[in-house]
Amino acid sequence: MKKFRGVFLKNEKEIGLMREANRIVSRILDELGENVKPGVPTILFEEICRTRCAEYNVRPAFLGYQGFPFALCCSVNEEIVHGFPSDKRILQEGDIVSFDMGVVFNGFYGDSARTFGVGAVDPETKKLMDVTRESLHKGIEQALPGNNLYDISAAIQSYVEGFGFGIVRRFVGHGIGSHLHEKPEIPNFVPKGMTGVPLKAGMVLAIEPMVTVGSYEVEILDDNWTAVTKDRKMSAHFEHTIAVTSDGPTILSASE
Template sequence: MKKYRGIYLKNDKEIGLMREANRLVSVVLDMLGEVIKPGVSTMDLENIAIKACEDFGVKPAFKGYQGFPFALCCSVNEEIVHGFPSESRILEEGDIVSIDMGVIYKGFNGDSARTYPVGQVSEDTQKLLDVTRESLMRGIEQAKAGNNLYDISKAVQDYVESYEFGIVRRFVGHGIGRNLHEKPEIPNFVPAGLPGVTLRTGMVLAIEPMVTQGTHEVEVLSDNWTAVTKDRKLSAHFEHTIAVTSEGPDILSRS
């Protein structure tokens, strides 16, 4: 596998394997979207995901990764990322739940996240979901060979801040391949004083805006994983894995 400035460049065969890994993630996320409703526990979602991985013959990428104990990150309302599934966390009307999931297929990782409304949500909550999802798409549009990595960051930041939402800075997107997290890091804001890197064909990137109704400040709960907004306002999270190609960005985790 070739490297450019410490970043692995994937060939067509490797991108093909990653396309299948990400397709399977999107299938599971579709399945979960059909069952998310008031009265469902986040552990119910975990069990569905585990069973789907068994059926597909793939390994959940997150389970055991750096000690994380579950296949899914289920983050409800003010939880940003890395929430634990739980029998006691019952989804209620008006909640939002972010599901982040990965699988390993033939040695390569897929990774994608979506935030789902539970039943009917308020207009303000729906706006948060819509802006976060659209900011991801605007970031992806900039993932072209020859662009700077921070063109992705700027597109996300400009769109989110135009709606006066906050952008989480503690957690960022990342390269992905044989490892779940590879270089480069992909912030959802433009870091001051850093040059960024030129995007090259063969890079595979997991772009993942995390957007809040309040400030960007974060706390991690006593389980040492679950990250929440410090002001306890709502947070949404969307993620796609994309390949940088000569024709432009190719979304591998599209449904």
């Protein structure tokens, strides 16, 4: 593993381990999505995650991380990220639920997130999810050697704001490898007065736009973890872990 401007560059073996970690995350997210329906308590998804981690012999990446008490971040409607699964929170028709899941496989991390509709969702909410998902791919397309990190940010911001949605500023993407959060930070907007780092083959990045129907301003609930939109309007979240290669970006957490 080499370093470039404080960023760890992964070799082929390390990227292979991360590909496997992310394959496991993707499979778990697939299963979570299959179980999203009205009437389901969100604690069910936590139980699925812990069961599958045990079966795959991997460690849940988030459980205990800086004191986080669950394996899964499960965020409903106005909850942006870091929501708690609960036996009291029952999914309702028209809700949306975001799952952010990570595992550690042979010392390397996988990390990915998806938002699912619960039954039939209204057109604006469906558009929110579609735009957020597509903005992630617009950002990934810019993850090319020789581009600047903020080319990713600009692509996401331009796409999202073109539809009139807001982009959360408080939480950003990140490098990932043998640590869950590594340099560089990857904002989903272009910070004023800042210079992004050049992208180089070997970088592995977790890109994760969090998009809102209304204001991008955030509040943290009394549990000290759950982030919600200040105006309590809907928010969606999609994330992929990708490798920057000489042939272009490779999505490590793509669903099979």
